[in-house]
Every structure is written in structure tokens, then in C-alpha cells.
Amino acid sequence: xxxAITLLLGCQLLGELFIxxxxxxxxxxxxxxxxxxxxxxIHGKVPAPVAAVSDTLLRNLSLLFIPAGVGVMLxxxxxxxxxxxxxxxxxxxxxxxxxxxxxxxxxxKKFTRVxxxxxxxxx
Amino acid sequence: MEGGxxxxxxxxxxxxxxxxxxxxxxxxxxxxxxxxxxxxxxVNPVLIAVIVLVAILIVTxxxxxxxxxxxxxxxxxxxxxxxxxxxxxxxxxSRIRKALIPILLSVVFGSLVATGSAVAIGWAFDISEATLxxxxxxxxxxxxxxxxxxxLGGLPSLTAVFVILTGILGAMIGPLMxxxxxxxxxxxxxxxxxxxxxxxGTARAMQVSEVAGAFSGLAMGLNALATAILLPLxxxxxx
Numbered sequence: 001x002x003x004a005i006t007l008l009l010g011c012q013l014l015g016e017l018f019i020x021x022x023x024x025x026x027x028x029x030x031x032x033x034x035x036x037x038x039x040x041x042i043h044g045k046v047p048a049p050v051a052a053v054s055d056t057l058l059r060n061l062s063l064l065f066i067p068a069g070v071g072v073m074l075x076x077x078x079x080x081x082x083x084x085x086x087x088x089x090x091x092x093x094x095x096x097x098x099x100x101x102x103x104x105x106x107x108x109k110k111f112t113r114v115x116x117x118x119x120x121x122x123x
Numbered sequence: 124m125e126g127g128x129x130x131x132x133x134x135x136x137x138x139x140x141x142x143x144x145x146x147x148x149x150x151x152x153x154x155x156x157x158x159x160x161x162x163x164x165x166v167n168p169v170l171i172a173v174i175v176l177v178a179i180l181i182v183t184x185x186x187x188x189x190x191x192x193x194x195x196x197x198x199x200x201x202x203x204x205x206x207x208x209x210x211x212x213x214x215x216x217s218r219i220r221k222a223l224i225p226i227l228l229s230v231v232f233g234s235l236v237a238t239g240s241a242v243a244i245g246w247a248f249d250i251s252e253a254t255l256x257x258x259x260x261x262x263x264x265x266x267x268x269x270x271x272x273x274x275l276g277g278l279p280s281l282t283a284v285f286v287i288l289t290g291i292l293g294a295m296i297g298p299l300m301x302x303x304x305x306x307x308x309x310x311x312x313x314x315x316x317x318x319x320x321x322x323x324g325t326a327r328a329m330q331v332s333e334v335a336g337a338f339s340g341l342a343m344g345l346n347a348l349a350t351a352i353l354l355p356l357x358x359x360x361x362x
Contacts, residue, residue: 029205054207061326067194085248108225
């Protein structure tokens, strides 16, 4: 288990180093995800301890956003002032983005005729 | 007696233990309620936990920084958890390979819709420029969104709040919208949620289906990349 945690942190560290060296506008952990993914592709399977630690983290992913979310208390007065515009932008944009992206994705999958492997019909 | 209690309170609130404990407790409570109410997307555990914690901090007059001293241990795990998203990606690699072109085109399109529609609606409602910049990268995962916002002259900490609110909203109304429009393909459903609602949407997608979770995580990563490149370029063009 310690080995798996070390592996995850190691990939993250490599990702941070890569960002520091290249100045790319990406967070280190996203690069770390690419590094781990590449490693898994080369290795050809997921070691059991890595699967156990990762799946535990991912099952509780929502928990990890709570500390940043509580930061809303720092901006309560600004949100109070502009709440109508902010609420409209957040709800409207989120709904539009979800529907249009799904629409394009389903359309493109049909168009490129690669949907055979996916679950269920794409209607 | 009263002096004794307030001594204990002072002692407890000065150590990171109390706020770490409260964070976990609020999450467990939110999760319980979510399960009890049939895992309905509108009962979002993150939202419940955030409301409870903000209320406690305001009532006890605790500054956010004091809270964060305890909560930072949870916050820190976001990094390794993001790295761990490589696993669902790896498990779904054959499915991703088959849909590579739809994926890449949908990311660019989704990134433009997510930023463009937020700015357009905010502008129509006449919100201030700093708020407008801060809300533009709202669909991108927190650290990247904060970086973009800072580069364009927004308020990074306000962006973080918009990002979390967007994630919660996406996890709440995203599945309802997808049901309304009868999208049944788990890959497309997860992908759309990941574009619009980053990690919080991915957390929700992961609970529903591993295919949806993998595509959601993929969309989150690619959208961070696409928006980090596209938004600063477009912003220079339009403003």
C-alpha cells in the first residue's frame, strides 16, 4: 500500500517538475495522470495495491473538493451583490455545455461509425 | 464550568484536528443523506457538506484560514486522486481509442461552449469585469482555472468558488438534462459531464458507471488543456 501511495505521489512530483521545466499552463497532477497512464500501458496491467489505493481515492473524490468549496465564505458579499448574473451564468452555461457536448459526441460517434463497442443505442 | 468549556473550545479550535474531523463528518453526513434519499442527483453531498461547514464557521466566527489548517490534509489528496484517474482511463483504453476523433473534436467544442456561454450570460446580466473573467474558466479543474483567471486579471480565489459551484451544479442538473434529452450512451454522458463539471462531475459519474467515470475523467483532463490554451488567445481577440 505504501508502495502504491509512493507511486501516485511520484507521478505527481514528476508532473510538477515537468510543468516547472516547460512552463506549460497545466496542473502537475494532470501531467502525473498522463505519466501513470503511460506507465500502465507499458506495464500492461494494474498492480493490485495500486488499484486498491486509487479506487479508494476515486470512490471518495467528492470529499476532496469540500475544503475548496468552503472557500465560498470568503466571497459571500460579492456573490450577494451579483448573485442574479452569477447564478444565471453558472446554471445556464452548465446546462448548455452538458447538452451540446453530449449531442456533438453522440453525433460524431455515429458519423465516424465507431459506436459499435459502446453500451446501448446512442439514440 | 463555563470557563472550562471555553478553554477546551479554544484548545480544540487551535489545532487542525477539529476542522479535519468536521470536514469528514460533514461529508459522511452528506453522503448518508444522499444514499437515504435514493441517490438523487439534486441531493449533492458536497453541497450539503459545504453549507453545513460554512454555517458552523460563521456561527463560531472561525476564519477560513483557520479552517483550512485542518482541511488542507483532505485538500492535498486532490493531487494524488487526479493522478489516480489514469486507472479508469487505462481500463477503458480500447473504447477511447475507438472514439478518438469524436473525443478530440468534442473537447474543443465543449471548451468553447463552456467558457463562451458563461461569459455571454454574465455579460448580458451586466456583471463586473473582474467577476466575468473569474467565471470564464469555471468548467476547468480548480488549479488550472485559478491559473487562467490570474493570467487574465481575474480573482483566482473567486474562480475557485465558481469552479466548485459549477461542479456541484453539473453533478446536480447534468444527469437530469441528459435524461431529459434521452442520452443513453454512457461514454457521451460521462464525457459531457466531465467537460462541464470537471472533477465533481467525474466523482458523480464514477458512482454511476465506470465507463462514464473514465470518459468524464478524460474529458476533465483534456478540457483543462484545451481551455488553458484557447481562453487566453480568445480573450486577447475579443477584449
